[in-house]
Amino acid sequence: MTQPLLSVNGVSKYFGGLKAVDEVDFDVFPREILGILGPNGAGKTVLFNLISGIYQPTAGEVHFCGQRIDGLPPHLIAQRGMGRTFQIVKPFGSLTVLQNVLVARGVMRYGHLTKIWGPWGSKAEIREAMEVLDKVGLTELAQRKASLLPLGNLRRLEIARALIVGHTVLLLDESFSGLRHDEIGQLERLIRRIRDDGRTIILIEHNMRVTMGLCDRIVVLDHGRKIAEGAPKDIQQDEAVIEAYLGRKGISHAS
Amino acid sequence: MRLFIEQLLNGIAMGSIYALITLGLALVYGVMRILHVAHAAVFTVGAYVGLFIFQATGSLALAFVGSMVACAILGVVIERFVYFPLMKYPPFVPLIGSIAVMLSIEEVCRLVAGPYILTFPAKLPFPDIYAGGIQISSTLLAVYSITAIVLFFLWYITTRTELGLAMRAASQDISISGAMGINSHLIVSITFVLGSAIAAIAGILVGIYYNQVYPTMGAVPAYKSLALIVVGGLGSVSGAVIASMLLGVAETLLIGYANIPLPRDALAFIAMIGVLMWRSEGLLGSSR
Numbered sequence: 001m002t003q004p005l006l007s008v009n010g011v012s013k014y015f016g017g018l019k020a021v022d023e024v025d026f027d028v029f030p031r032e033i034l035g036i037l038g039p040n041g042a043g044k045t046v047l048f049n050l051i052s053g054i055y056q057p058t059a060g061e062v063h064f065c066g067q068r069i070d071g072l073p074p075h076l077i078a079q080r081g082m083g084r085t086f087q088i089v090k091p092f093g094s095l096t097v098l099q100n101v102l103v104a105r106g107v108m109r110y111g112h113l114t115k116i117w118g119p120w121g122s123k124a125e126i127r128e129a130m131e132v133l134d135k136v137g138l139t140e141l142a143q144r145k146a147s148l149l150p151l152g153n154l155r156r157l158e159i160a161r162a163l164i165v166g167h168t169v170l171l172l173d174e175s176f177s178g179l180r181h182d183e184i185g186q187l188e189r190l191i192r193r194i195r196d197d198g199r200t201i202i203l204i205e206h207n208m209r210v211t212m213g214l215c216d217r218i219v220v221l222d223h224g225r226k227i228a229e230g231a232p233k234d235i236q237q238d239e240a241v242i243e244a245y246l247g248r249k250g251i252s253h254a255s
Numbered sequence: 256m257r258l259f260i261e262q263l264l265n266g267i268a269m270g271s272i273y274a275l276i277t278l279g280l281a282l283v284y285g286v287m288r289i290l291h292v293a294h295a296a297v298f299t300v301g302a303y304v305g306l307f308i309f310q311a312t313g314s315l316a317l318a319f320v321g322s323m324v325a326c327a328i329l330g331v332v333i334e335r336f337v338y339f340p341l342m343k344y345p346p347f348v349p350l351i352g353s354i355a356v357m358l359s360i361e362e363v364c365r366l367v368a369g370p371y372i373l374t375f376p377a378k379l380p381f382p383d384i385y386a387g388g389i390q391i392s393s394t395l396l397a398v399y400s401i402t403a404i405v406l407f408f409l410w411y412i413t414t415r416t417e418l419g420l421a422m423r424a425a426s427q428d429i430s431i432s433g434a435m436g437i438n439s440h441l442i443v444s445i446t447f448v449l450g451s452a453i454a455a456i457a458g459i460l461v462g463i464y465y466n467q468v469y470p471t472m473g474a475v476p477a478y479k480s481l482a483l484i485v486v487g488g489l490g491s492v493s494g495a496v497i498a499s500m501l502l503g504v505a506e507t508l509l510i511g512y513a514n515i516p517l518p519r520d521a522l523a524f525i526a527m528i529g530v531l532m533w534r535s536e537g538l539l540g541s542s543r
Contacts, residue, residue: 054430073440074433084434092427095420103424104435165436
């Protein structure tokens with residue numbers, strides 16, 4: 001079997017007495033689409049925050065490309081090629097769509113104080129940012145203020161920003177929620193295309209049909225613990241999952 | 256008419272000084288969402304350090320540079336050792352820490368320099384201008400020019416450089432900018448360097464303008480600049496500058512003309528109460 005790209009080993013996060021994430025283990029392999037599933041409050045977003053460095057784990061380790069990354073500040077993890085989106089879309093509203101992407105692109109060299117005074121947006125950077133905007137289908141809106149975009153386009157902008165940071169892996173936190181039916185289809189195609197370009201994707205998703213159709217493997221969390229892991233087909237039939245996530249009615253009603 | 260224009264010119268100078276003090280507060284609030292009360296103590300230290308260097312060397316240029324460096328270091332020390340460890344607590348905890356720092360620094364100034372009012376007998380290298388019977392003293396001219404330079408510099412940084420782009424990003428959401436690969440902590444430190452260096456300039460200008468440097472000179476600016484960032488809109492740097500200018504002019508004109516029984520320092524707070532009642536997000540604030 002190939003080396004895992006990202007591996008989460010026995011990671012826990014306690015907030016006071018609350019075990020938000022409790023000894024979770026899983027591996028993510030290159031060019032995989034891994035889904036994280038679970039009811040509200042299962043600890044999915046906390047898990048993303050632990051992987052991307054916003055929180056430090058109470059216990060356990062996270063390895064990315066063979067190196068330990070838990071304990072590193074978020075910007076250093078991002079600079080190793082991990083991009084992420086947030087559950088609540090928060091673009092930098094006062095900036096244009098293009099500038100939003102340039103923020104993520106231009107600041108990669110912020111370790112070097114010399115570049116800090118230079119004007120931002122060299123030709124090469126703008127070209128690269130435009131390529132990413134083209135990939136997500138926002139080329140025409142590049143000069144629009146980000147705060148004026150409707151939700152569907154904001155999600156694309158978030159993915160564009162995550163793409164330019166994450167050459168290796170993307171963490172997508174509920175990118176489908178609130179989208180119209182046709183937008184969901186477009187986003188599914190976009191995510192597949194990103195994977196086919198050679199990136200690895202981990203996504204948190206509530207929409208069962210999307211998760212089952214899109215993901216290669218699924219990890220199911222409940223009350224901070226991993227209760228199942230496997231291919232979508234196996235997950236659909238897993239007793240513990242059906243009980244925790246769907247209630248006793250079973251998956252046939254939800255899908 | 257001549258008197259009016261002279262009052263107006265004085266008012267603009269007052270406003271410029273308020274703006275220089277308030278800028279640091281607005282910048283820090285923007286990236287950290289804390290009220291940096293101790294900023295006014297940094298301003299006091301700026302005046303003292305400037306005065307001492309001036310007394311020792313006789314060079315005003317050295318006084319400005321040395322004081323800016325000292326204040327920048329002081330600002331970063333406050334950020335690293337007071338705010339950073341307290342950021343995980345609710346906002347009133349760093350606020351109380353900030354008040355403690357302000358009082359401590361005032362006391363240190365009193366211990367080192369004594370409780371007296373020192374004079375700052377420097378002459379800024381600007382000409383006195385007489386035009387149409389109106390006099391613009393070299394001090395006024397210096398205040399205008401230096402404020403204009405500082406504002407231009409800050410405008411250039413925030414709108415034209417990568418640093419500025421990162422600062423704007425961090426001030427909108429510090430955890431997202433972290434996920435975008437921006438070193439948020441570095442940006443916060445740079446913000447303190449900028450704000451504190453500007454406070455040093457303000458300290459020296461106030462020292463020369465009033466020819467006074469004393470340990471509690473930061474007290475009135477401390478609460479006035481808090482009122483000003485609320486009036487300007489919390490987190491809005493340009494709002495803070497506009498509010499400062501308006502207050503400077505309004506104070507000077509109202510004291511000069513209207514015979515209001517209120518002390519001039521009350522005006523900032525009447526403005527703040529008014530803003531909170533009618534436009535709680537401030538002049539240029541966003542209603543987030």
